[in-house]
Amino acid sequence: MLSARGRHTEHRIRMSQQTTIRKLAALVNTPVEKLLEQLSEAGMPFSDPDQVVTSAEKLKLLGFLKRAHGKGDKPAEEAIAPKKITLNRTRKQEITVGGGKNKATVDVVVRKKVTLVKPTEAKTPEQEQDAERAEILRKLEESRQRNLSEQQRLEEDDRRRAEEAAEQKRKEEAEAERLQAEAALAAALPAEDDPAARKAHGHGHPKPAAPRTDDRAGHKGKPHRGSHAMVAGVEDDENAARFAGQLHLSASERARRSTSRGKPKPRRNIEQSRSGSAGPHGFERPTAPVVREVAVGEAITVADLAQKLAMKGGDVVKALFKMGVMATITQSIDHDTAVLVVEELGHRAVAAESDDAETELLAHAGELQGEKAARPPVVTIMGHVDHGKTSLLDYIRRTKVASGEAGGITQHIGAYHVETDKGVISFLDTPGHAAFTSMRARGAKLTDIVVLVVGADDGVMPQTVEAIQHARAAKVPLIIAINKIDKSDADPGRIRNELLEHDVVAEDFGGDVQMVELSAKTGLGVDNLLDAISLQAEVLELQAVAEGRANGVVIESSLDKGRGPVATVLVQQGRLEKGDYLVCGVQYGRVRALFDETGAQVQSAGPSIPVQVLGLSGVPDAGDDFVVVADERLAKDVAQQREAKRRESRLVAAAGNRMEDIMAQMGQSEAQQQLNLVVKADVQGSVEALRQALTGLSNEQIRINVIVSGVGGITESDANAAATAKATIIGFNVRADASARKIIENGNLDLRYFSIIYDVIDQVKQVASGLLGVEIREEIIGIAEVRDVFRSSKFGAVAGCMVTEGVVKRSKPIRVLRDNTVVFEGELESLRRFKDNVDEVRSGTECGIGVKAYNDVQPGDQIECFERIEVQRTL
Structure with missing residues (x-):
């Protein structure tokens, strides 16, 4: 069975x-x-x-x-008799396939198994x-x-092992005692090579040994740890020398040991070799759990972690499941989760040593040594939108940059270095729109001095306060430029008082913040601002290594159709030269060309000088650090390793969902709408700002997903991604190529071009509102109070009412309320003013109301008249 x-x-x-x-x-x-x-x-x-x-x-x-x-009482032969017989049949035949030269013969074997059951055995x-x-x-x-x-x-094996261990211990103790006794006797007897000893013995005749006291009785000469004291008066003869250290043994035992002295003990060696172990008991089962040290990096797959733990992958998956993390054996988990599961399984996690390209890069970067010299200050212009930041920089540069900005606002970081009478100054112009928060934070992090431009006619605005917070977070000195003082409604005193609310105290008020009144339009006070910047730079004593391999930060990046990836970088140390190999985030390459802010090609750039770099393998992210290295191999290795780590991080973010996250997703309403977007822009900073601004519009009714974002024109792959996800395509200062336009036209996709970020946000709000649809709302338009009820054979119960609020219309639905509780909902049968049928009755007027299909109206009830209206949902 x-x-x-x-x-x-x-x-x-x-x-x-x-x-x-x-x-x-x-x-x-x-x-x-x-x-x-x-x-x-x-x-x-x-x-x-x-x-x-x-x-x-x-x-x-x-x-x-x-x-x-x-x-059971069946006979033995009946019980043993087989209940069924299985027959195996095999049939073999040949099949010829093909013809001519391709003719071949194939052997076909058919095997069949038949089981026969005895009918009587049913x-x-x-x-x-x-x-x-x-x-x-x-x-x-x-x-x-x-x-x-x-x-x-x-139990028998355990008892036998215990007896063997006790016997071995007893033998070891006896051997130790013997060795101690021999050592003590040898110390007591005179050495054979000692002439004085030989003279004392005289012609080889032994003399009685001098009496000794037991070491344990207080002798402080040589230490003696044996359990047997030396017997006084033992003669120093041949037998005594032969049996030194064995005086505690019997005569038969001494004779047995004397025959085996100096001979090897092969039996013991044979037993040890048979046991396969050098220990006295052979193999022993571990008595304590094995604790392993597991090296864990930033991310690790479950399979690799199981291999390091010497466990099955399923056991590690179970441990993760108990911790609330659901991950398959092929998925990656982050460092913290891996450490927790290793400790949960009783092992110890250690950080993985990074003997890799990053370590080589750090050693490479540490070679930059040299004499430091003074460098130009890096000044960031910040402030609220339309307060004159770019106009001020335009006046300093003597160009017309502001007039060329779309919508009159800066939408990416501009970098310039200007030669003034006070020396060279590098300026960073940041956008003032609320969506460009990350750009302003990045600008404050790169800078030495922050110039905060405040419009004298507008006052302190939200982006002004945000710029103050960024400057404080970066611990950068602040200079306030009160602009537009040439306007009639300018009030610099009000600006100073409003800044006091944010702990920005002017030097005039006893503080440490320089405030300069100026007009970017007329140039009034601009020289004073340059003096203030130079003074602050002297106080900071800015220095950098002017020669050697350069390093710095990416300010902005873009994809040029003719030139490829273009990165605007700010050199912080060393000198960046044409032909250098550099690694920049997950991108690498060789500098093919360097351009300054005017578009002129230069051969090198020193500290605090912004330049455009051509020759990278891809578009780096704004804010990435760049380092010049000796050769392309190291740059490529570092870039590939960083890309692998970034991919692992994305896999970790996508996998290993926690149970609480999954339960939260299950609890979300399935009716939540989704709006998918494909966002392409001209520079990396604009992509970052657009992605943050648009995803921030999501709420409980609609979720906005940016499925694809990047720098450069709209390509065929972008259009295909939009067609697959039914997404709206947004081009910010970029256009779609011919292949992408064909896919967009065939798929009837929604493509929209923009040049101002305000318009992008407004249009996405409109599209999202269209997806949300309309909402039906009920609006109470009138309330009538029932004063008396009249019974009529023709109309039933007719309520004599007084309209107390609004207007009661016959065509609108009504509710009957009793003690502020709805007891009936329906419509009016009739609405009369005296004996006339009317369409509506206004507040303060008496009327007769007949409620259709309801005859239980009582005095004191309220009849509520309402209407249903459609309201467009908005974000």
Whole structure:
């Protein structure tokens, strides 16, 4: 009856001394309810299938089932007779395929298995169940006997090992005592090479040794740790020298040891070689759990972690599941999660040592040494939108940059260096729109001095306060430029007072912040601002290494159709030259050309000088650091390693979802709308600002996803991604190429071009509002109070009412309220003013109201008239 599964069940029962009712039912292939019933009949009532069944209770159940079913009275030959016969038939034939030269012969073998059952052996289901139970009982009894035999064998092995260990310990102690006694006797006897000793002995005749006192009796000469004291008066003869250190032994024992002295002991060596171990007991089972040190990097796959832990991948997945992280064996988990699961499994996690390209790069960058020299200050112009930041910089540069900006606002960081009478100054112009917060934060981080432009006619605005916070976070000195003082409504005093609310105290008020009044339009006060910048730079004592391999930061980046990836970088240390190899974030390359802010090509750039770099492998992210290295190999290795780490981070973010996150997603309304967007812009900073601004428009009703974003024109792959996700394509200062336009036209995709970020946000709001649809709202337009009720055979109950609020219209739905609780909702049967039917009755007027299909109107009720209106949902 028992197949291979039955033998496996028998093995599981034998290996487990304690299990639950549910597991036992699965092992013996019996329903849980039936097993609970059998346990109850055996005098062991259990109520829960998860209760534990001990070995004694299983034996009790076994005895009960034996008594209930017995062994059967069939003859032995009938029991042994086979119940079925299996015949294997094989038929072989040849098939010819193909023709001509391609003709071939294929051997086809057909194997067939036929099982024949004796008709007389057919049993009823009850008989088969009884036979199966009897077989299970037999297997349980055999399992119990094997368990007892195995337990006895293990106990015998443990006893034998304990006896061997005790015997070995006794032998080691006896050997140690013998060695100690020999050492003590050798110290007491005179050396053979000592002439004085030989003279004292005289012609080889021994003399009695001088009496000695026991070391334990207070002798402070040589230490003696043996348990046997040397006997005084022992003669120094040949026998005494031969049996030195063995005086505590019997004569027969000394004779046995004397025959084996100086001879090897091969038996012991043979036993050790047989045991396969140098230890006295051979192989021993570990008595303590093995604790491993696992090196964990920033991210690691579950399979690699399981290999380092010497565990099965499924066990690690189970441990993660218990911690609330659901990840498959091929997914990656982050460093913190890996450390937690390693510690949970009883091991110790250590940080992985990074003997890689990054370490080589750090050593490479540390080679920049040289004498430091003064460098130009880097000044960032910040402030609220339309307060004159770019106009001020335009006046300083003597160009017309502001007039060329789309919409009159700066939408990416502009970098310039200007030669003034006070020396060279590098300026960074940041946008003032609320969406460009990250740009302003990046500008404050790169700069030495922040010039905050405040319009004298407008006052302190939200982006002004944000710029103050960025400057303080970067610990950069602040200079306030109060602009537009040439206007009639300018009030510089109000600006100073408003800045006091944000702890910006002018020098005039006893503070440490320089404030300069100027007009970027007329140039009034601009020289004073340059003086203030130069003074602040002298106080800071700005210095940098002027020669050597350069390093710095990417200010802005873009993709030029003719020139490829273009990065605007600010050199902070060393000198960047044409032909240098550099690594920039996850991009690398060789500098093919350098351009200044005017578009003129230059050969090199020193500290605090912004330049445009051509020759990178791709468009770097704004804010990435760049480092010049010796060769292209190192630059490529570092870039590839960073890209691999970034990919692992993305996989970690996409995988290993926690249970609480999944439950939160399940709890979200399925009716939530989604608006997918593809955003392409001219520079990296604009892409970053647009992505943050647009995704920030999401709310509970609609979720805005930017599925694709990047720098450069709209390509065919962008159009395909938009077609797949049914997304709206947004081109910010970029256009679609011919192949992309074809896909957009064939797929009837929504493509919109913009040049001002205000318009992008407004249009996305409109598109999202269209997806949200309309909302039905109810607006109460009138309330009538029931004063009396009249009964009519023709109209039923007619309520005499006074309209107390608004207007009651016959065509609108109504509700009947009693004690401010709705008791009926319907419509009006009639609305009368005296005997005339009217369409509406206004506040302060009496009327008669007949409620359709409701005759239980009572005095004191209120009849509420309302209308349903459609309202367009908006963000």
